Amino acid sequence: MVGNCLPPVKITGSGRPVLEPNEIECFFLSGVDLLCEDDPTTSFPHLKSGLLILTTHRLLWLPESDASSGGAAGGVPLAAVSHIFSVKKSLRSVFSSPRVRFQVSMSPEGRVAAVGSQSVVVTVVVRGKGDCDAFLAKLWENWRARAWEDAGSGSSNAAATAAAETATPSSSGGIYSSDGTVKMVGVSGILRKEQEMWESTDRSLQDAFQDLNALMSKAKEMVMLAEKMRLKLLSGSNSQTNATNDEEMGSKEEMQDWLLSVGIISPVTKESAGALYHQQLSRQLADFIKVPLEKAGGMINLIDIYCLFNRARGTELISPDDLLQACSLWEKFDVPVVLRKFDSGVMVIQTKSHSDEEVFNNVKMLVMKPDALRAGISASDAARTLGVAPAMAKEHLLSAESKGLLCRDISPDGFRFYINLFAEIDQDDIYLVKDRGIYASWVQANHSHA
Template sequence: MSAAAADWLPSASVTASGRPVLSAGEVERNLLPLVDLEPEENPCLAPLRGCLLALTSHRLIFLHEPSRTARGLPLATVVHAYPPHRRHSHNPLRSLFSSSSSSSSQHHRIRLQISMPPARSEVVAIVVTCKADVDVFFGRLIEAIRARAWEMTPAAAPASGAPVAEGAAPAEDIAIRMPVVGVSGILRMEQESWESAGQNLQDAFQDLNALMSKAKEMMQLAEKMRLKLLTNSSTESNSNDEEMGSKQDMQDLLLSVGIVSPVTKETAGALYHQQLSLQLADFVRIPLEKAGGMMALVDVYCLFNRARGTELISPEDLLQACSLWEKVDVPVMLRKFDSGVKVIQTKTHSDEEVFARISSLAQKPDALQKGISPSDAAFTLGIAPALAKEHLLNAENKGLLCRDVSPDGFRFFVNLFNEIDAQNIYTQKPHGLYHAWISVAMASQ
């Protein structure tokens, strides 16, 4: 069942690789791999089944992975969240006879009271149908609701503030908030005492958190400047080239600064590598295009970590994330050359195109005479020398080039062996590659 059925929730957009698109300033907080969302009281609302739940600073995003559709429940609409529990069936007989209800009673449920426009209150339950640390999730949820991050961002990014405003009406929220009495009051008290116990621990990390929040602010600033530059350059398209050039540089610089909400072990838990893999797939698309469809893994590692800022990943994590691409439908792939060099390339990347460029490079008069080195090729193709060498070796394998190893180094020449007539070695055709090479070689004597 796709998430489209639950049209009582605002839909959320999804990236090409199937990660939720976050709005400005929105940060991922935690993930649960498999949940259902069940309205508890109103049968008119369709439930959501088998979704990945992403908790962000702004929303609960229910992502139905097979159909790559998502629904977002704005945290602003959550009036109250009840701590997780396992449902005890109201009717003990029912649980005796119905196997399905007895199995569902094994699952943790987090009940949420939410306000729906115009002025309706509903109770829905997040049913956690997988093994996960529900208490940690709940803790994060409460933190996110308290932090009210959505109230800070609309001013910073009015353009992308829409998704937040969609379901939320803060004024109404307050109006229908229930008084703190009865069971929920006790629960809330419990919650607060639990939190004050955690306070001591958090104090210890305060300095670190302060640093992190500064880093986040920097990223937001970068994002804001980038947006501003983008709008400027589109309106003043006739400004002079030099200015455009510097703007482009600046944009590139800012673009490479930030992934605003990096996937971390902390937020994604068991889903870490899978989610990292998807985020990486989204991230490398643009740098790959600029690099001509292929990049060395080390280069990607550097770029990706620079973009992540404080949340660095290990090379092992990167490799794992890349190797998971085989299992999902993403437009990029990991490739290992015979020499062992690993690269990331787009699936549409064609070696033929690279071969054509190398061939034409090798046939220039200078290259005919002296051959080409990996660094020559790197310069012409605009890629790293290690990668250029792989391309040259590949072209050699194809029979386009052949090698010359001498004290001067390792160079490649256009392959003339097939052009030479073994029966008649002294005369040659008055045209073709061999002829071109001879005239260049003779001229240099």
């Protein structure tokens, strides 16, 4: 249990932490214990094997086993950190799990806070695989950047610079860090030389892309600007509802929608999440998808989501393969969405509560209209009525066909679907038309036309 000592962290439905404005995730470590090793009498809890997320503002700890249940997650504000100890290289440290230690201040009531009378030393024990040195370097970097101080004041762009820094690949802080004075010979020496060569290439690449980083920090400002405009529009429409006519309102709403879709402020990236990349991406996607899915009526094409998601991510684009992997990971988490593959191979994302029954009922109502009884419906007819994309409508029609609800008619005029009459016709007397039923209404619809 986190207890009262650590400020709690809110968790989204899919198990991702809720970030503060301008807060950006920088580093992920799995299998991490968080405890106060030296002084077990303090109120600081002993947190065992969780996911540690370093952001520009906080150090978040999420329980790993059941991350989506929430509740037990906690976070140490970087503002409360008063000192970070450098790693002592000793013989003992070779055999035990890597540790990072830092000092946090505590209020008299035993809560972690930015201003406090006491202080405790907190130890991070990295039991899982993870680059501990790189983590320490990032922790230092974020702690000194003091991004939390800019929270609220949009004018300063220190947070933006911090964001830009974190966005650059930080492989240079790896295992072969500056203190690697031990001379290596033989194969390991060659390997090290190779590594150094890579690092220098990496550095020159970074120099070359510095302009891009500047662009990215500007991109963040653009997002902030968009947010500001959105708020302004929002307040504007509230104050003068009577004066504005409908058309103007429509365009304003459109503008708002557009601005809303501009940014995910802290996209999960391969650099920040490493091995946990797909897992975290999967959770972020599940959070993001709720709104577009609702708009699309509970089912949305994978391709459409790929476009929407990448547009929201801005510069940190993901590949189609990453998206697919993220979606297939949903099976393992408790999220309200699922990936579904139709027989035709088309893949869609749908809410778990989405029912085919409802769609089938709508399709049935559509084909039972007199005109549709006589002439059938095409995929685009169904798309108009159901309010979905034609490709999606066709999938619905095909699955209704496989359920025996519809049957097809292929002719030079095209591919159309009709209500399935075959089941209604008496096999023993092919001339018989029962008084009531679908067959009778079909005969009638045909007659009234002729």
